[in-house]
Amino acid sequence: MFQVPAKTQYAIRALAHIARTGGDSAARVALAQNISIKYLEGILNQLKLSGIVVSDRGRQGGYRLSRPASEILMIEVVAAMEGELKPVECVDDSSVCSRGAFCMPRRFWQGLRDSVENYLKSVTLDDLAEEPTVRINRINQSVINPLKTVRLR
Amino acid sequence: MFQVPAKTQYAIRALAHIARTGGDSAARVALAQNISIKYLEGILNQLKLSGIVVSDRGRQGGYRLSRPASEILMIEVVAAMEGELKPVECVDDSSVCSRGAFCMPRRFWQGLRDSVENYLKSVTLDDLAEEPTVRINRINQSVINPLKTVRLR
DNA sequence: CCATATTCCTAGTAATCCCATAGGAATTTA
DNA sequence: TAAATTCCTATGGGATTACTAGGAATATGG
Numbered sequence A, B: 001m002f003q004v005p006a007k008t009q010y011a012i013r014a015l016a017h018i019a020r021t022g023g024d025s026a027a028r029v030a031l032a033q034n035i036s037i038k039y040l041e042g043i044l045n046q047l048k049l050s051g052i053v054v055s056d057r058g059r060q061g062g063y064r065l066s067r068p069a070s071e072i073l074m075i076e077v078v079a080a081m082e083g084e085l086k087p088v089e090c091v092d093d094s095s096v097c098s099r100g101a102f103c104m105p106r107r108f109w110q111g112l113r114d115s116v117e118n119y120l121k122s123v124t125l126d127d128l129a130e131e132p133t134v135r136i137n138r139i140n141q142s143v144i145n146p147l148k149t150v151r152l153r
Numbered sequence C: 001c002c003a004t005a006t007t008c009c010t011a012g013t014a015a016t017c018c019c020a021t022a023g024g025a026a027t028t029t030a
Numbered sequence D: 001t002a003a004a005t006t007c008c009t010a011t012g013g014g015a016t017t018a019c020t021a022g023g024a025a026t027a028t029g030g
Helices: A006-021 A026-033 A037-049 A074-082 A104-122 A125-129 B006-021 B026-033 B037-049 B074-082 B104-122 B125-129
Strands: A053-056 A062-065 B053-056 B062-065
Touching: A006 A026, A006 A037, A006 A062, A006 A074, A006 A125, A006 B104, A026 A037, A026 A062, A037 A053, A037 A062, A037 A074, A074 A104, A074 A125, A104 B006, A104 B104, A104 B125, A125 B104, B006 B026, B006 B037, B006 B062, B006 B074, B006 B125, B026 B037, B026 B062, B037 B053, B037 B062, B037 B074, B074 B104, B074 B125
Parallel strands: none
Antiparallel strands: A053 A062, B053 B062
């Protein structure tokens, strides 16, 4: 479980495609990534409203990244599609229930959120858009990130 | 987002209650934790089938932990309610799509799963059941865990 | 100027999942 | 034997998800 919605998966694949191609139309992204065109249109529009891509209408139009892929954190992408990371309602509001600030379950959920948040902040779109590399995990990293691997050739 | 289902939240609160009290009936747990009795019955039954609690029927019956709270990892509890951690379908099966083993999005999701998994393996039910403590984060920890804090008094 | 390619906007919809609720059978014990 | 409990099955309303449909608005090449 902890299923990530198809919408978010589509957004990420679409952005990786746009990063690699340097910009493309919704229809061409959808075709290349095997995603429903009309559905993807809405997703790309949402990414535009969040400032992650920019769009040009009309012929020769399409979507481009608003900034270099290396400056787009994956947490921004997830936030654009799903909003703030909030595993439980009370996670950043101790006034939700009577246990308040000293509630152990709440601390537990905060820890979970922080784990996810730190990971999503450690990966950029550029990491996802690049060609695959041989996977060699570095040791002595506080966060073991499968995308930060040694590049061969 | 990344919302945790109410069912899982209930399971955790119920288990923390059972750990503190040393065992209780579904009805009393539900009352104390403000959870629907009938719904909680099903949840506790599920936890029993997963071997996390044991039950006694009839008068004086109820639920107890199957082992010390310090030996029950939170990942077991989450798995009991939601099954395996799998953010996307392909996460541990490279044959799902044609990109296979060298798919960058897939590595990305694996990293996310590992982050969550490592956190949930680092916390036991005992951590959640204990009385709240003043929160002092230790530095130089690879995983910053808000539940592992310095105990005062 | 106009056909075409594109984004942008709104509405609907089938399927699925979530959070219960209901009723009662089976079991144990005071 | 009555009461307290777990255990089992079925049902339903509400929300969310993943689309589908239709077309308006906008830009551009010829």
